[in-house]
Amino acid sequence: MTRNIKVAIAGVGKIARDQHLPAIAGNNGYTLVACASRNAQVDGCRNYRTIEELLASEPELDAVSLCAPPQVRFAQAQAALKAGKHVMLEKPPGASVTEISLLSALAREQGVTLFASWHSRHAPGVEPARVWLSDKTVTSVQVRWKEDVRRWHPGQHWIWEPGGLGVFDPGINALSIVTRILPQAFFLTSAELLVPSNLQNPIAANLVFQDAKGAPVRAEFDWRHGPVEQWEIEVETDRGTVHLAQGGKVLTIAGATLDVGPEREYPGLYAHFHDLITRGASDVDVSPLQHVADAMLLGGRTLVEAFVE
Numbered sequence: 001m002t003r004n005i006k007v008a009i010a011g012v013g014k015i016a017r018d019q020h021l022p023a024i025a026g027n028n029g030y031t032l033v034a035c036a037s038r039n040a041q042v043d044g045c046r047n048y049r050t051i052e053e054l055l056a057s058e059p060e061l062d063a064v065s066l067c068a069p070p071q072v073r074f075a076q077a078q079a080a081l082k083a084g085k086h087v088m089l090e091k092p093p094g095a096s097v098t099e100i101s102l103l104s105a106l107a108r109e110q111g112v113t114l115f116a117s118w119h120s121r122h123a124p125g126v127e128p129a130r131v132w133l134s135d136k137t138v139t140s141v142q143v144r145w146k147e148d149v150r151r152w153h154p155g156q157h158w159i160w161e162p163g164g165l166g167v168f169d170p171g172i173n174a175l176s177i178v179t180r181i182l183p184q185a186f187f188l189t190s191a192e193l194l195v196p197s198n199l200q201n202p203i204a205a206n207l208v209f210q211d212a213k214g215a216p217v218r219a220e221f222d223w224r225h226g227p228v229e230q231w232e233i234e235v236e237t238d239r240g241t242v243h244l245a246q247g248g249k250v251l252t253i254a255g256a257t258l259d260v261g262p263e264r265e266y267p268g269l270y271a272h273f274h275d276l277i278t279r280g281a282s283d284v285d286v287s288p289l290q291h292v293a294d295a296m297l298l299g300g301r302t303l304v305e306a307f308v309e
Helices: 014-025 051-057 070-082 097-110 126-133 168-181 265-279 287-298
Strands: 005-010 030-036 046-048 063-066 086-089 114-116 138-146 186-196 204-211 216-222 230-237 240-245 250-253 256-258 300-304
Touching (some): 005 014, 014 265, 051 063, 063 070, 126 240, 138 168, 168 216, 186 287
Parallel strands (some): 063 086
Antiparallel strands (some): 186 204
16 A cells, blocks of 8 residues: 655745646646645645744654745754654755765764655656666767746846856756666766846856767757747767657667657656655765755856846
8 A cells, every 4th residue: 555645835836837737747656735835825635834833833744845935945854854754855956965974974874765756757758768878888968958048047146146056057957867878977077057137047058078988968048049949868878879859858878769658757757756765765866966066166257248037
């Protein structure tokens, strides 16, 4: 019999309404009992202004899914873990790599699940690509992740502030896929960050990595693209090319397009979270965020024209 998990959401914004709420509603292993948000409410559950109010008022709660911006994620996660709740972190899991390490240690101490989620890894083409690549020799990788910031992040000023990641907010989705599918680890050798003159974070970035065997891995991220998004990853190997398009929804191997099934990113996240809780396990992979941190550390900054929404 499937365990029913009483879950709450903290941070009721666009991503929560577009993805998290439908995914929870579509999974009979969950019951949404409460939400916490300073500026929004959700029909059909109890609503609170802060996660502290929520935790104090919902002693029977099992888990919390944190969807607020990463700059406030640590304090929310710490409070939920100390209250003995399982925690899922929307991507990016935090504003720094170190704070995720501290949360992971706290989850172990409390005996609860911590899940640093990467929704793009649950795109239907990702796992078949990983399996096919597992015994191949990669010769080069090209990532092109480009979209229009005005369409995908309207009015979300936190993205441009320290900890908000700028163009790495979508770019980290590509990095979450590449770190999952490649058979060898890779590391950053250089980066160019294009930063609007009136903002703190890049609007575009060009990254150069190499894997443990010396194969080049290049990534282009750009928020000035449109109107059609370009979310593509191409992996050249000694036995053919893997091409992921539409963010991992379309998979082509050696020229043949595979039937990988329907889109299931956020339903996949919640199914995995449920499985982790059931098994008493955690999943805290920070490698995509580590690559972003490396880019911010090693990247040369070029000022570009001011961004006005």
